[in-house]
Amino acid sequence: MSKLLGAAAWTVALAGCATTANLAPPAPAPAAAEGEDARITALLSRMSLEHKVAQLIQPQINSVTPEEMRQYRYGSYLNGGNGGPYGNEFAPAADWLKLADEMWEASTAPLPNGEPAIPTIWGTDAVHGHTNVVGATIFPHNIGLGAARDPDLVRRIGAATAAEIAATGIDWNFSPTVAVAQDDRWGRTYESYSEDPAIAAELGSALVEGLQGKTSPAGRIGDGHVIATAKHFFGDGGTAQGVDQGNVDGDLAQLEAIHARPYPAAIAAGVEAVMASFNSINGTKMHGNKPLLTGLLRGTMGFTGVVVGDWNGHAQIPGCTNSNCPQALLAGLDIYMVPDDAKALHASLLAQVKDGTIPLARVDEAVGRVLRMKLRAGLLDPGAKRPSARVNGGKLALLGAPEHRAIAREAVAKSQVLLKNNGVLPLKRGASILVAGRAADDIAQAAGGWTLTWQGGEDLTNARFPGATSIWAGLKTAATEAGGAATLSPDGSYSARPDVAVVVFGEKPYAEFSGDRKDLVFADTEGLDLLRKYRAAGIKTVALFLSGRPLWMNREMNAADAFVASWLPGGEGAGVADMLYGRRPATGRLSFSWPAACTGQPVNGPEGALFQRGYGLSFGQATTGARLSEACAILDARSAEWFDLGRLGAGITARGGEVALPNLRGMGGGITARGIDRNRQEDAREIVFAPGATLTLADAGRATGGFRIVYELATAPTAPVTLNTGGKALDITAGLTTSAGKGWRELIVTGACAPATGRTLSITSAGPLTLRIARIARQDVPAGVDCSF
Incomplete structure (x- = not known):
């Protein structure tokens, strides 16, 4: 592993962001920090283990009720991209506020034996305004703001967004994205301010300042503002071939110089949370990467806030599932984003602390960070109010307010x-x-x-x-x-x-x-x-x-x-x-x-x-x-359809082992193929592989070129999967694992990884596998095009 960048190197790396550095609020005064420590220590000493563990778990609103919040006392919860209050993603703003109050009241209901009731907080993805809510101001996406390159404008966008978020009772924004996109094929490129890390650092830290307000010397978030999150740490914009949640390969110091560079600026701006990334760095998933989550982020960069996971990101660590993953906490994660498996994860974490798999000291450390974030947001103050009674709480006229729309209009013109x-x-x-x-x-x-x-x-x-x-x-x-x-x-x-x-x-x-x-x-x-x-x-x-x-x-x-x-x-x-x-x-x-x-x-x-x-x-x-x-x-590439719209092409045959599968349907050789509906009736196939089974398609003619395969995989392979064409076998297990659970994808096989002269295409799975296929085409793929998933 390459040597991590030292503090001096980060000083040099941030030289291009002098404006942001000059505006960064001062660090909390020593006396203030000591006061925080004393309060946190006192709270921890009075909390039960069950409720400590609950502070580390974040379910989604579609899967947790106020009654369950009262029972478990989860430290936070979120709304997913398609989630809304009471199952309505188009719910009026008043319903968002109503649910926030209900969750607050459930989490602060008195506990027996003098145990402190810690208020929960709600996190949301307001990535270009509070755009989950009908009527909110919709600002340009980050790529447009990068073109405008106006830190003051971004700061004002952050403040306007914070006001609209707070009006609906929400405490925490999973923004800004400070990814430095290096491959524009990536589906999140528009969430990146720039391919230049200096621009991403400058504008990302400006948004943090706008969202959290002018941080006081004691590190307190401004009234009417919200917690910000720098994401996704790190490398999300550098995956091979732009594949979302894929792998980033390379010399670690060089990767850090590009993809980790925005984080010191965000930390200097006072960001309270950092979200771990889905991607891997040189094969190691970030949610379980202790040298980077703990060594680089906390040790070298000095981050003292909360590290939150992404949507079931911990489950992608080898050996983990949604409901069982001590590895993530031990690596440096503080909050598990576990949308639908909160109860099961709570049970497994509790058992792992009791049996010594997870040291109690690590739990206290993570819970202490969550408490510190809530303290700085004013949520642990005596007399702290429910969401609707706060400075901007319930002021629903702030959503889409004329002054906010004027800022958005200015941003559009400048972008x-x-x-x-x-x-x-x-x-x-x-x-x-x-x-x-x-x-x-x-x-x-x-x-x-x-x-x-x-x-x-x-x-x-x-x-x-x-x-x-x-x-x-x-x-x-x-x-x-x-x-x-x-x-x-x-x-x-x-x-x-x-x-x-x-x-x-x-x-x-x-x-x-x-x-x-x-x-x-x-x-x-x-x-x-x-x-x-x-x-x-x-x-x-x-x-x-x-x-x-x-x-x-x-x-x-x-x-x-x-x-x-x-x-x-x-x-x-x-x-x-x-x-x-x-x-x-x-x-x-x-x-x-x-x-x-x-x-x-x-x-x-x-x-x-x-x-x-x-x-x-x-x-x-x-x-x-x-x-x-x-x-x-x-655009000019010629294409021959081997399978499309539910039919095999002329001269194309399919078989499971040695058993023919007419029109890619039937059973044989450990293969079961049946018609399913993708866009129309039975226009795709679900192929179930028994362990060791092989599906083969063959062309009676002499077609050449690469293959383009449209496929879907619900769950990752449990054993190696190989693709064979032109006499060359390709191990496609890692690519299928990355694509699992992400809907319909396209697999491209080109001359870069396999001969273009094969008349057959076969897929073999060493273990059980269910693969859906909508299209297989033989195509003249231009030279230089990568093989990819």
């Missing part, structure tokens, strides 16, 4: 990055504007993931966003105020010829692993077709691209007169109009490099970049430039 402009921007007064594309009047698409629902989008109509403004609505108002007119056309048609067409298009919403990509090519042609249509008609165009990352857009850039990277601006579409009409200057600058070539590979830094980090045009900087190459082997 727009002008990448091309042939003189069409800013839009002229009096112009007739056609606003085209299905995304133009779709607030959910502009907001992206983590908006009301975990993945966002889907069937969320504008009616779900009271008070918010779509991009179309913002442009319509701006056009009228400028003496012109605007027309909405989702399909791009028009009767009266416009002066300019603004084409709004982009990625559909996603979150986490559902957003993982195999390449950086934007294949959807809705926007491209409209841009080419208007160009052929001689109509000037502005391309407004909604996305959670840079993507290869050469075709669209060639077709447009102006091209704007709008990212995921959120719920204040008028901010886009402010920039397009020149009401605010074009000041956005890329915080991620933009790819020049259609290679499927990420670009971090100048090599291979069409636009380098820091690029962005101001008004008056017209660009014509040479025509960009539109050649793209990924």
Whole structure:
């Protein structure tokens, strides 16, 4: 293992964040710290072991009731991305507050024998505003804020978000994400401020300051503010091939210099919590990585707050399950995020303390950290009030308040990055504007993931966003105020010829692993077709691209007169109009490099970049430039379907062992294959492997190329699984383990890991395995494309 960075190295690493460092609040005074220690020691001495253990357990609201809270006294609880009070993810704000009061009252009910009743706290993922709650202000996602690069703006966003969170009775925000995304294929890239760790450190610490308020010399969180969490420690943005929750390989000191760099800045800003990451570092899961959770974070960086786990992240440690994992606590985790197995985990931890597996001193240490965080939040003060009676508690008018929406609108305008402009921007007064594309009047698409629902989008109509403004609505108002007119056309048609067409298009919403990509090519042609249509008609165009990352857009850039990277601006579409009409200057600058070539590979830094980090045009900087190459082997790749839409392709056979499985259904050779519904009736197959069984597909012809397999795996393999093609066996166990439980994924087998000449594809499982398959295609995968899961 490489030597950990020392304190001097961290001082050098933070040199690029002088602004944040200068604003960092002072550390608690020695007398204050001693006072905290004495109070915590006194509380611990009066707590039962059962209630100490409960402080380390965090269930979700879908799985814990106030009655169970009264019984167990869990130290905290959370709402998941699709969770809401009383089973309603679209519950009104008043219901969130009502549940918070109920949980508080349950946790503070008197206990016998003078034992202190420790109030519970509620944690939420308010990653771009308090966006789990209907009516809250929806700010741009972090990638847009990275393009704005305005620490004061981010600080104000944090304060506004804290006020809205506190209004609904919630105490704790699992934000900011300070990941330094290095592979834009990662589905959480938009949660990263930048590929540059200095930018992530600067803006992440600013959000901490905004969320927690001006921390006092005693380390107390400001009234009306909430606990912040820096996440995910560490390496979440550096996994191989951008696979969510995957592995990060490399020299440890070099990895720390990139991915751990934002944490000292967040610690200096007073962050009270750090969330452990799902990923592994050189094969070791972070939830069980003592050298990093304890040695680096606490020893080298000096963090004294709470380390909280991610959603059942402890269960990914070898030998652990959701309900049994002493390894995580021993490694340095203080709170288990265990959404649905709280009771069973409580029982196992209690037994492990009693039998000596977990030292009582480690329990007291972890509980003491939880108590300190609650003390600094004012929750252990004499006369501490229930959530609805606090400074901002119950002030539901704060949700979507005009002053908060004004901050969001400013952030939207500042986050727009002008990448091309042939003189069409800013839009002229009096112009007739056609606003085209299905995304133009779709607030959910502009907001992206983590908006009301975990993945966002889907069937969320504008009616779900009271008070918010779509991009179309913002442009319509701006056009009228400028003496012109605007027309909405989702399909791009028009009767009266416009002066300019603004084409709004982009990625559909996603979150986490559902957003993982195999390449950086934007294949959807809705926007491209409209841009080419208007160009052929001689109509000037502005391309407004909604996305959670840079993507290869050469075709669209060639077709447009102006091209704007709008990212995921959120719920204040008028901010886009402010920039397009020149009401605010074009000041956005890329915080991620933009790819020049259609290679499927990420670009971090100048090599291979069409636009380098820091690029962005101001008004008056017209660009014509040479025509960009539109050649793209990924788009041109020929494909032969071996299995798709519930049918085997022509000339393709399947068998279990030596027994034929007509149309990939039936039993034989230890294989049971049956039809299941994915998107339509029996369009996929569930394949059950007995130990040692082999499924083989064969092509009667001579097709060549790589394989693309769309699959789903509910649980990880318990024994090795191999894939064989072209006479080469590949151990795919680790990849399947990483993908287990994450919905439908795509496995790509290319010439980088297997010959492209094999006429058969076989999968063998040494143990029992249930694998679902929706599609198997033979494809000419371009050279250089990685094999991946």
